[in-house]
Amino acid sequence: MNVAFYSAAAGMLACQEKLDVTANNMANVNTTGYKNMEVSFQDLMYTDMNTKAEGEHKTGHGSHVAGVDSVFLQGVLEKTDRPLDFAVAGKAYFAIDDGSGTTSYTRDGSFRIGMSQGAPYLMNAVGGFVLDGNGNKIQVPVLKGTTTPDVNALKGQIGLYTFENPSGLTMMGNNLCRVSENSGTAVSVKSSEGHWLVSGALEASMADTATEMIHVIESQRALQMNARIVTSADEVEEMINNLR
Structure with a gap:
């Protein structure tokens, strides 16, 4: 459960940064010559599972923000x-x-x-x-x-x-x-x-309100899903600790 907890926590941090970048894009919808910022994500390290089965069995540890870059496109x-x-x-x-x-x-x-x-x-x-x-x-x-x-x-x-x-x-x-x-x-x-x-x-600015609103909804749903995983993992750990 520790893996689930920390993987989801890392996902929440990544989603929060994505929301921050989206908010910045929306704030610059009317900024002359503004170029959109985009977030790129990257997997965190993988570790071997404790198993005797043949082949490779890896456990992921979530993702993080690899970088925030501006996307150069010609504006109107x-x-x-x-x-x-x-x-x-x-x-x-x-x-x-x-x-x-x-x-x-x-x-x-x-x-x-x-x-x-x-x-x-x-x-x-x-x-x-x-x-x-x-x-x-x-x-x-x-x-x-x-x-x-x-x-x-x-x-x-x-x-x-x-x-x-x-x-x-x-x-x-x-x-x-x-x-x-x-x-x-x-x-x-x-x-x-x-x-x-x-x-x-x-x-004109390259930021588009409709597109950025879609990004907001996507990031919010991903954030909520990770938050539920954090809550569930915490509840399971609490149950284990209370076993007699």
Whole structure:
């Protein structure tokens, strides 16, 4: 019964983490450029049963969460007609200097103009500087004789970066991610190299409420089943301990 108890307890922990990831996906249904997170499971170790029968007889010990990864899929581009909104068609990312000393990356192209040392710079929604293909901050060009941003010139300055494995990027919050060992290093690419920059549009979130609700129901049922096994195993152990 100890095997049943601990196997089910491990299953409950795995289901709880799955629910946490699903809740995070649902919270980002309206987050621009959001990529779904998915949980992968793995069996825990198997041990030999105490039996004299021929052949291998293994006892499993449940499962655990092997990893949580983002699933990179192209989202739908939604027209906004806002000049400083940009979307990427392809697998490239925008680079952001968020002031931490480490470059972050995002698919969220809802930019704005912010002032720094008396000059206008292109920034993201939380005040980070958008970088060009050389890793430099972008000073916003304006049309001659006006204060209107020159969107066409600005579009040519925005840097795009790709990764060998974008699903391996580490999520940092505020719709930003960073390079990890699994993602590979960032490589600057041009807009014409299979990655197109679209102005006046934003990439929609890949999270779908209906799909995530199905995941919630599946995880809840698995959690309830494991909880019943834990209760049953505990009751059997109590009966054994009370035998005289």
